[in-house]
Amino acid sequence: MVQDRLFFHSTNLRSPETSFREALLNGLAPDGGLYMPSAIPVFKAGELEVFSSKEYHEIASSVLEKYTGNEIEPMHLKAMCEDAYDFEIPIERVYDRYYIMRLDRGPTASFKDFAARMMGRMMQYFLAGDERNLTILTATSGDTGSAVANAFHGLDNIRVIILFPAEEVTSLQRKQMTTLRDNVRVIAVNGKFDDCQQLVKNAFTDPVLEDLNLSSANSINIGRLLPQIVYYFYAWSRVSGKQDDPVVFSVPSGNFGNLMGGLLAWKMGLPVRRFVVATNSNDEVPVYLETGIYRKISPSKDCISSAMNVGHPGNLPRMVSLYGGVMDEAGVITRAPDLKKMREDIFAVSVSETETRETIRLCHSQSGLLLEPHGAVAWKGLQKYLHHCTLPGDESRVCIALETAHPAKFHEEISKLLGVTPPFPESLSKVEGRKEDFLPFENNYANFRDFLRKNYK
Numbered sequence: 001m002v003q004d005r006l007f008f009h010s011t012n013l014r015s016p017e018t019s020f021r022e023a024l025l026n027g028l029a030p031d032g033g034l035y036m037p038s039a040i041p042v043f044k045a046g047e048l049e050v051f052s053s054k055e056y057h058e059i060a061s062s063v064l065e066k067y068t069g070n071e072i073e074p075m076h077l078k079a080m081c082e083d084a085y086d087f088e089i090p091i092e093r094v095y096d097r098y099y100i101m102r103l104d105r106g107p108t109a110s111f112k113d114f115a116a117r118m119m120g121r122m123m124q125y126f127l128a129g130d131e132r133n134l135t136i137l138t139a140t141s142g143d144t145g146s147a148v149a150n151a152f153h154g155l156d157n158i159r160v161i162i163l164f165p166a167e168e169v170t171s172l173q174r175k176q177m178t179t180l181r182d183n184v185r186v187i188a189v190n191g192k193f194d195d196c197q198q199l200v201k202n203a204f205t206d207p208v209l210e211d212l213n214l215s216s217a218n219s220i221n222i223g224r225l226l227p228q229i230v231y232y233f234y235a236w237s238r239v240s241g242k243q244d245d246p247v248v249f250s251v252p253s254g255n256f257g258n259l260m261g262g263l264l265a266w267k268m269g270l271p272v273r274r275f276v277v278a279t280n281s282n283d284e285v286p287v288y289l290e291t292g293i294y295r296k297i298s299p300s301k302d303c304i305s306s307a308m309n310v311g312h313p314g315n316l317p318r319m320v321s322l323y324g325g326v327m328d329e330a331g332v333i334t335r336a337p338d339l340k341k342m343r344e345d346i347f348a349v350s351v352s353e354t355e356t357r358e359t360i361r362l363c364h365s366q367s368g369l370l371l372e373p374h375g376a377v378a379w380k381g382l383q384k385y386l387h388h389c390t391l392p393g394d395e396s397r398v399c400i401a402l403e404t405a406h407p408a409k410f411h412e413e414i415s416k417l418l419g420v421t422p423p424f425p426e427s428l429s430k431v432e433g434r435k436e437d438f439l440p441f442e443n444n445y446a447n448f449r450d451f452l453r454k455n456y457k
């Protein structure tokens, strides 16, 4: 059933409600908040059970249609989903009812492909026939940049600028971005990820750049969040498929976009028992759930699960808003959420570096399971949940831990730990020989602004 119209409001509650199109193209709400659907659409029980016999892209269009309503023509939405999701999504049984879902088979080998590919297509849809060009400006610590660059590469009306910290991405991650060219420009900033993010933020709020039509592709964009709802439905449909057999998901979390997708799936009617939220040593959210006091970690700690080195998750205001609270972009809570309910729904746990490495080793020797650091954090988080916090009957629940990147992306760490190099998927090996193209840049906003004005008018 297509809903007539769904609106999107800001978590800061000071911007007017907008359409999906505006929310997608704006990225951030004018009041600095994050867009959330004003009502969460719900599936009826019978609607979900048919998912077991549907392909991934069909489930995707059923889920997304609930949000895009009549703003995207359903036939077009179906075609976009089919086009975006042309890769496999393995769900491996490890033992009993414990599974790993591998979200790493997209073109850039991380789960960011699920969101970026759909967002690119939706933006393209809304811009078709438009005179204006959109310039996507995004900062990356590695995986987002390549997924976004890949998703937008070759699209009309859209130009992409990606900033990365020159010394802090692996050469493989860099090559995934710098070998594309055409409408994708890559800038190596002499600084840290936080510096890249600051340059991007300054540009967004700079009145001098207003006519440039800048938009963001970071995980705060609602267009990146919604596609991340889908694989939770898919997972349930493949390993349970029954209304009375709810699933425990373990989600390796950094900016909390992945988790938000899961929470929205649950609110939409997906049978979920609980979410395990596993972080690395950047444990500000586990500490918050335990103590009720939120303190960001600055600077964030460097862990081998590098995509989760986040000391203040961008999506946290969304999670707080789901539980009735208000948190601004600085992390200040002006209305308390229902912490009790949050703790019932979410088991948040931090996994240390030693535990992460030990998990990669143990899984490999005991079950032949190959995990990279992010997936290992999720798997260990799940074990901790099962040991410390079982609800009655939870031993026999279906549990699914998410593996968010391909082990080959972290081959240095893995071969150090296991003495074997993970096999490279074609998507990763093919960038090796290609010519790179990127622009070295000082960490200086005035220069960056001049560069944008000269080249992106």
Ligand SMILES: *Cc1c(COP(=O)(O)O)cnc(C)c1O
Pocket: 110, 111, 112, 143, 144, 219, 252, 253, 254, 255, 256, 257, 258, 259, 307, 308, 374, 404, 405
């Ligand atoms: C981005 C990323 C994460 C963290 O996801 P969030 O949505 O930011 O919580 C985990 N693993 C990998 C491999 C990632 O690239």
